Each structure stands twice: as structure tokens, then as C-alpha cells.
Amino acid sequence: MIGESGSGKTTLVHFLLGLLNETLLTTWNSFRLFGEIFDSNSSSIKWADFRGRRISLIPQSSGSGFHPYRTVASQLLEYFSLINPKYSSREACIQLFRSVGLSDPESAWLSYPHQLSGGEKQRILVLLSVYSGAELILADEPTSALDPITGVGILTLLTKLVRENNRSLVFISHDLGSVTDFADIITVLKGGRIAETLIRENRLWSPKSEYARKLFEIDSSLPYTA
Numbered sequence: 700m701i702g703e704s705g706s707g708k709t710t711l712v713h714f715l716l717g718l719l720n721e722t723l724l725t726t727w728n729s730f731r732l733f734g735e736i737f738d739s740n741s742s743s744i745k746w747a748d749f750r751g752r753r754i755s756l757i758p759q760s761s762g763s764g765f766h767p768y769r770t771v772a773s774q775l776l777e778y779f780s781l782i783n784p785k786y787s788s789r790e791a792c793i794q795l796f797r798s799v800g801l802s803d804p805e806s807a808w809l810s811y812p813h814q815l816s817g818g819e820k821q822r823i824l825v826l827l828s829v830y831s832g833a834e835l836i837l838a839d840e841p842t843s844a845l846d847p848i849t850g851v852g853i854l855t856l857l858t859k860l861v862r863e864n865n866r867s868l869v870f871i872s873h874d875l876g877s878v879t880d881f882a883d884i885i886t887v888l889k890g891g892r893i894a895e896t897l898i899r900e901n902r903l904w905s906p907k908s909e910y911a912r913k914l915f916e917i918d919s920s921l922p923y924t925a
Contacts, residue, residue, distance in 0.1 A: 717746020
């Protein structure tokens with residue numbers, strides 16, 4: 700999902716997590732989630748049951764995903780004991796650390812969040828989301844605070860794990876280059892509305908709306924046809 704600042708990307712994430720401020724005026728018609736249709740009159744949306752269990756979030760800032768005064772070990776053990784007990788042991792978590800490319804899993808396990816790099820923390824948040832068992836993963840600009848090389852590594856890892864574990868991913872970004880590299884479908888937002896939805900065909904994108912075309916025209920290296 701791509702869009703300029705203020706287009707509604709993060710607002711949509713908050714909506715899908717059931718975290719919109721209740722005092723805000725919101726308008727919507729209907730949507731389908733996990734095979735069920737919810738309309739604007741529906742009172743059966745159990746966000747607390749979805750959040751963390753069927754929908755997980757990889758936040759923009761890796762620091763916001765951890766308690767600053769608890770070790771990584773204590774947080775992962777508690778998280779998996781509540782969400783997916785299969786991984787609620789030191790041995791299972793260390794193996795996951797190795798699988799996501801942490802160079803020193805034992806040290807990371809015993810560390811506090813501030814002792815890890817941004818890339819290391821984001822790799823741990825990726826594995827938490829994927830191995831929580833959640834069917835839908837929301838990644839809200841998860842690489843915006845990382846250097847380009849680390850960011851590409853995180854996105855490569857994320858898309859690999861999503862495919863291997865049969866998850867769905869909503870990747871939100873303002874970086875069209877990253878989106879075109881990793882997405883199968885692009886939804887372009889403008890002013891809180893969908894400007895266009897694009898599906899990649901033969902490795903190319905074909906924007907039709909004026910706004911989407913302008914976004915692609917900014918970078919001539921993007922794989923698109925006019």
C-alpha cells in the first residue's frame with residue numbers, strides 16, 4: 700500500500716487493529732476479513748480476538764515493539780506462552796533467531812532492547828509476527844528507520860517467511876521502489892480513498908489513474924508501462 704503522508708495508510712492500520720479513537724467520525728461501507736463480511740452496522744467485530752492472534756503488527760519503529768526494561772528473552776517467552784506455546788521455550792526461540800539471520804542468537808536472547816541494533820530488533824519483530832500464527836501481518840513502514848541495505852534485508856526476510864508460512868501481508872510504505880520490488884498487488888491511497896489498485900503482470904505495473912502515473916513517473920527505473 701502506497702501513498703503520500705496523510706493519505707490514510709496508518710489510519711487504515713489502526714482500523715484493522717481496532718485501535719481508532721472512538722471519538723473520531725469514521726465512514727465505511729463494508730469489508731471482507733477472514734471470509735466474513737462486515738458492514739457499517741455490524742456490531743460483531745471482535746477486534747480483541749483478532750489483534751495479536753489473527754492480525755499482527757510490525758511497527759514503524761522497532762523500539763516501540765519492546766518493553767525497554769525487560770530482556771528480550773522474558774518478552775518472547777511471555778508472548779509465545781500466550782499466543783503460540785509451540786515456541787515458548789528458550790531452545791525454540793534460539794532456533795528462530797538463527798533462522799532470521801541474527802549473528803549471535805545467544806547474546807541477543809539475553810540482551811535488553813537498547814543493546815540490539817535497529818535491524819536486529821526488526822528481525823525479531825518479524826519472527827514474532829510470522830510465528831504468532833496470525834493470518835494477516837500488517838507492516839507499517841517497517842524499514843523507514845533503517846539504512847537501505849538493512850531495510851532490503853528485512854523486506855527480503857519478511858516476504859520469504861510470509862510465503863513459506865502461508866501468511867497474508869499488507870506492506871505499507873511511501874517508498875514506491877520497495878513496494879514495486881516486493882508486492883504482488885499495489886493499492887494507491889490519496890486523501891483517504893483508493894486512487895487505484897494495481898496487479899503486477901509479466902513483472903510490470905500498469906498505472907492508469909493520473910495520480911498513480913505521476914508516482915511512477917518520478918523514478919524512471921521503476922518497472923511499469925504507460
